[in-house]
Amino acid sequence: MELRSGHEKAESLVGGSRRRAVRKWNVAFMVRESFMNFNKYVLYGLWGAAGAALLWFIAASWNMNVLLWFFVFAALALAWWGLKFQISKKAVALASLIVSGFWTLFAFLLFFPFPIPDPPQYVVGEVHRFSELEHGFARAFMGALGPNLAHSAAVYASAEEMAGMTTGGFLPNFASGFPFARATFGGTQLLDQLRAASPKGGDPVKIQQFPWKSYEGDHRPYKLGWNKGDFLLGDVAKQMGTTKASYSPHENTLMIKELGKWLGAKHVAVAAVDPRFFYSHDLLSAGTPLPLEDVKQYKYAIEFMVDQNWSRVHNDPGESWWSITKSGCAYSTSGWIAVRLAAMLRDMGYDARVGLGGQQYDTIESPVAFYSGGGEYGRLSNVVVPEAGGMRFKSAVVITDFPLEVGTPRGYGITRMCDHCDRCARACPVSAVPAGDMTVENGVKMWQVDKDKCARFRGGNLEGNCCNECLRVCPYNKPDTTFHTLGNYIIRHSLIAPYLFGNINGLGLEDWLDYEVSAEAGEFNVNRPARWILEEPGYKMQFPYQVGQYIFMPEDRSSDEEWANGTGVKMGKVGITYKGVVWGKVPDKFLDSNGRSRNFHHDAEPSSELPHNLPLPGKVLKMEEAKALLKSGQAFTGGTNHPDDDVYPPRSKYEHGFLSYEDAVKKWQSEK
Amino acid sequence: MQVIKVNFSIHWYTVLLILVELGLVAFGAWALIDSVNIGSTVAGCKFFLLFFIWSLPGLAVLLFFRPKEGDLPKSNTVAQ
Numbered sequence: 118m119e120l121r122s123g124h125e126k127a128e129s130l131v132g133g134s135r136r137r138a139v140r141k142w143n144v145a146f147m148v149r150e151s152f153m154n155f156n157k158y159v160l161y162g163l164w165g166a167a168g169a170a171l172l173w174f175i176a177a178s179w180n181m182n183v184l185l186w187f188f189v190f191a192a193l194a195l196a197w198w199g200l201k202f203q204i205s206k207k208a209v210a211l212a213s214l215i216v217s218g219f220w221t222l223f224a225f226l227l228f229f230p231f232p233i234p235d236p237p238q239y240v241v242g243e244v245h246r247f248s249e250l251e252h253g254f255a256r257a258f259m260g261a262l263g264p265n266l267a268h269s270a271a272v273y274a275s276a277e278e279m280a281g282m283t284t285g286g287f288l289p290n291f292a293s294g295f296p297f298a299r300a301t302f303g304g305t306q307l308l309d310q311l312r313a314a315s316p317k318g319g320d321p322v323k324i325q326q327f328p329w330k331s332y333e334g335d336h337r338p339y340k341l342g343w344n345k346g347d348f349l350l351g352d353v354a355k356q357m358g359t360t361k362a363s364y365s366p367h368e369n370t371l372m373i374k375e376l377g378k379w380l381g382a383k384h385v386a387v388a389a390v391d392p393r394f395f396y397s398h399d400l401l402s403a404g405t406p407l408p409l410e411d412v413k414q415y416k417y418a419i420e421f422m423v424d425q426n427w428s429r430v431h432n433d434p435g436e437s438w439w440s441i442t443k444s445g446c447a448y449s450t451s452g453w454i455a456v457r458l459a460a461m462l463r464d465m466g467y468d469a470r471v472g473l474g475g476q477q478y479d480t481i482e483s484p485v486a487f488y489s490g491g492g493e494y495g496r497l498s499n500v501v502v503p504e505a506g507g508m509r510f511k512s513a514v515v516i517t518d519f520p521l522e523v524g525t526p527r528g529y530g531i532t533r534m535c536d537h538c539d540r541c542a543r544a545c546p547v548s549a550v551p552a553g554d555m556t557v558e559n560g561v562k563m564w565q566v567d568k569d570k571c572a573r574f575r576g577g578n579l580e581g582n583c584c585n586e587c588l589r590v591c592p593y594n595k596p597d598t599t600f601h602t603l604g605n606y607i608i609r610h611s612l613i614a615p616y617l618f619g620n621i622n623g624l625g626l627e628d629w630l631d632y633e634v635s636a637e638a639g640e641f642n643v644n645r646p647a648r649w650i651l652e653e654p655g656y657k658m659q660f661p662y663q664v665g666q667y668i669f670m671p672e673d674r675s676s677d678e679e680w681a682n683g684t685g686v687k688m689g690k691v692g693i694t695y696k697g698v699v700w701g702k703v704p705d706k707f708l709d710s711n712g713r714s715r716n717f718h719h720d721a722e723p724s725s726e727l728p729h730n731l732p733l734p735g736k737v738l739k740m741e742e743a744k745a746l747l748k749s750g751q752a753f754t755g756g757t758n759h760p761d762d763d764v765y766p767p768r769s770k771y772e773h774g775f776l777s778y779e780d781a782v783k784k785w786q787s788e789k
Numbered sequence: 790m791q792v793i794k795v796n797f798s799i800h801w802y803t804v805l806l807i808l809v810e811l812g813l814v815a816f817g818a819w820a821l822i823d824s825v826n827i828g829s830t831v832a833g834c835k836f837f838l839l840f841f842i843w844s845l846p847g848l849a850v851l852l853f854f855r856p857k858e859g860d861l862p863k864s865n866t867v868a869q
Contacts, residue, residue, distance in 0.1 A: 185842050192845030199853030206856040213802040213854075216847045220809045431828060600823035629835060636830035 156201040163194035179616050181629045227617075231610045234533050236493055236526035238777075242560030245764075245772045246397035247481060248755035250667050253572025254475070255400050258290055259664045262569055262675055263652035263682070264731040266577045270294050272650070272726045291575075291582040292441055292475070298582075301445025302475070308452045309477050313470040314463050340466035343372065350375050366522040373419055373458065373521065380454040382421040384505040386489035389523040390418050390516060391781040392771045394480040397755040397764075401476055403665020404753045409769050412479070413788045414468050415516035417523060419458075420485040422502060422510040423451040427596040430509055430589055432638035440583035447511035448474030455513035462519050473513040482512050488778060490524035493531035497541055497550060497587050498566040501531045503605045507593025530609045534592070535564070537619025540627060541587035547574045550587055559757035560775070569675040577650030579726060592618055592627045650727065652682040661743035664735030668743050668754045670763060806847055813844040 167190035174183040195212065198204070249255060260267040270279055273294045293299045343349070347362035353371045354360045362368060370387050377385035392409050399405040425443040433439040452473030459469035472478035483500045486492055492502035501507050542552040549570035558565050575583045588594055592608075595601035607614045618626050635642045658678060660671040675681065738746075746752035747765040755764050761773075771781055817840025824833030 185839070188842045188845055192849040195846055195849035196853040199849065199855060204854055204856055209850070209854055209856045210800065210802050212850045213800075213806040216850055217802065217805045217809045220813065220843075220847075224812075427827065596827045598823050598827065600819060626839075629839070630824075630829075630832040631835065632824075632829050632832045634831045635828050636825075637828040 156197070160194060160197050160201070163190055163197055166190040167194055179620075180624045181626055182624055226613045227607055227611050229610070231612055233528040233609050234530050236487075236528045237532050237562075239487075239494060239561050239563050240775075240778055241557060241562045243772070243774055244393050244560040244776070245757040245759075245768060246393055246395060246755070247559075247757055248398040248667075249396040249400035249476075249478065250398055250404060250664075250669075251673070251756050252400075253568035254576065256569065256669075256673075256675070257572045257576045258734075259403075259667075259669075260734040261658065261662060261664075261669045261673055262573055263656055263658060264733045265650050265652050265727055266573055266681075267734050268727060268731045269577050269650055271728070271731075272579060291577075292445065294582070295438060297439075297442050298445055301442050301449055304445070304449025305452050305473055305475065305477060308449070308456045308471075308473055311456045311460065311471070312473065312477065313459070314468075341464065343465075350379075364520070366520045369520055370522040373519075376458060376461075377419070377421045377454055380421075380457065381423060381450055382454055383424040383510060384422045384491060384502055386420040386422070386486050386491040386502075387521050387523055388418050388420075388485045388487075388489040389782040390416055390480075390785060391484065391488070391778050392769065392785050393776075393781060394418065394484055396479060396481070397768075398667060398753055399479075404667025406753050406755075406766050407479065408766070409771070412470075412516070414518045415470065416786055417517050417519065417521045418480065418485045419455075419515045419517065419521070420482055420489065420491075420512050421451045421454045421458075421515075422486070422491075422505040422512040423447040423454070424506050425509050425511060425588075427506065427509065427594070428637065430585065430594060431633070432635045432642055433585075434581075434642060437581040440581060440585045443585070444475065444511055444583065448513070451511055451513035452477075455515050459515045459517070462515070462517055465519070467517055467519040469515050469517040469519065471513060471515055474511050478514065480514055480516060482514050484778075485514060486512070488524070488526055490527035493526075493529050494563045495531055495541075495591075495593075496535040496539065496564045497591075498564055501529070501535075501591075501593050503529060503531075503593060506595070506597070507588075507591050509588055509591075509594050528609075530615075531593075534608050534615050534619060537615035538592060538625065538627075540590045540592065540620060540625075544586040544590040545571075546584065546586060547571065549574070567677065570677050570680065573677075573681055574649055579649060589633050590627075595632070653729065654682060656682040659737040661738045661740060662733070662735055663738050663743070663746070663752060666752050668738065668747065668752050670743070670754055670756070670759060672759050672763070673756055803851070806851060810844050810847045810851065813840050813847070816840055817844075 167187055170183055170187035170190055174180060174187060177183050250259060250261075256262050257266050257269075270290050270293070291298075292302045342364065343362055348354075348360055349357060349362050349368070350372060353368065353375050356371055357363075357368055362372075373387070374385040392412075395409060395412060396407055399407055425447045429439075429443050433443070452471070455471045455473055459471045462469035470479065472480055472482070483494070486500035486502055487494060491504065492500045495501040495508065497508060499508050502510065539552050542548075542550040544550075547570045549567040551564050551566065555562050555564050571584075578584065593605075595604065604618075608618065611617075620628055633642075658674060660669060660674060662669045662673075743752070747754060750765075753765045761768055771784070776784075817837040820836035820840065821833040824830070824836055
């Protein structure tokens, strides 16, 4: 490749020896020579800048902004080269082929269907059933995190109003504190009585009488079909090649999925039940144990996932009063779908029972999503289901003995992606989402969210309830367009996609694009600086602590108790150093148009909107009293981290030693 | 009758580069349209800008990286 400018060619006319001689003493000539070599120096400078950008891109761990500078400088260098120097045909061919080849290789790495990573094995040790009273919201409502948070409703409702809510069947909390939230969550309250044909676990369940005289609840003497004539839905008939139902598990599954989607589910998952899915103790009846003997007939779980709606998640900042209503809407809708289809299954002569949101479940839902092959666990301790908007869904579950064809775990590359992406961890206002590697808790290796921190902030945020920030920034939170379906394909298959989209070590494509800014909501689509309910300064929770029939033991103390009572008030991300950023000095790139960080707390609220010295909803016991109540069967306790001897009633045979999901399912299927 | 002569010649590698550039810009346009449709105008503009920036080196080659006269391929001539 010839790199000679017109000036150089003129210079070459001067004899070589004379030029060298002149160079030795003639400064003026040197200056003139330098000026004539200006074009060359500019070219070297541009290539140098491009090279530096590339090195910086690598040094800054795949920072997208820097990568873009590489392309700009490379283009400028090529343009300068072409404009100021003679270019040979060979050089043009070479440059064209290098650029084309680069993008062809890039396209190959991005679009070629490379093998998808296998789904991870999450169960690595002894797994204990989870007590429903041990999840973050239950602990908040029940007072295990302190009295102020348990009385969060008091900040927007008078004592009379709270009493009214209680009488009306609502827990006075952040989910029932204002009209639309009460309306949407009210849907789940209305559905509660339709969950099953008979009560289990102390639930306030009523039988919905079927008008046919032959109906005897769980004991119908014969099975009914879908309809008279056993006609399949048209699209299922097309898949089966016949209109006549045969009630094979495969066909049953197709029908249930089709009916679920028809009723409004975005995705329907079917998995075999592992008995460890069942909660050990029931929340709404404040601690009723749920013995596995009572639920042996339930071999299959169907999860109906309802999208919380891209537009709502996109346009309403998480820390606003609207956030919780998204949950309420999707919980009510999924509950409605599940209740109707469970009623249908019961009327057909099978047993079916519904778990619906947010507190009326019998099982943990997320394993159903994973073991059905719907997705993988992500950094948020929950299953990302690409077909249902990532994690932007709420779901209800039907457990049944209706024969179904169950799914098996499938790889989606989600764990690989989350391993390279920490947008949710960075967005979390209280650093509840783990930024590092997976950890093992309760025999399960996955990313574990700090549920107490998360629940305290979502339940006690005085500038709007719930949060939604992690959902909003998740790269999987996209509408169901062809463009984003292609994006999901790329993430599943491509080896470079996690580096391109992820940002664990730098700034990823998602950061650069800034999807969370909405044109529809405009400047209103920003969060307010957050304030939240703290416990009194120096407050320390006393254990054992009894609420209803349930006793929280010392093992249940929140690991974040000091954080929750405002000690030091260095809450959230303030003062934490992460990736070279000291939170408290918010980088400009994280500031919104008002100069406020979208993921940073500006002040804390030591309960100035609450009366002081609020009582706990339950009572503190002495250890001897607690032990006596537990041993006599008058109270119960559980929890995944309790020793076996401290769990009442005792753990089941499925909760001792390592047991894989597949083996647990096999054993459970054989239980009569 | 007026005779219009059109001289047009292009190397295969230039065709390849043009296709690559069109692909990049088309992808950027698709991203822009999709993002605007879902209310993410900022993301759409940035997406298009991303693909445009990615296409810049190729555009520089196409527009400014020209061979010397004698290196041009023999032209095809169309006469009417």
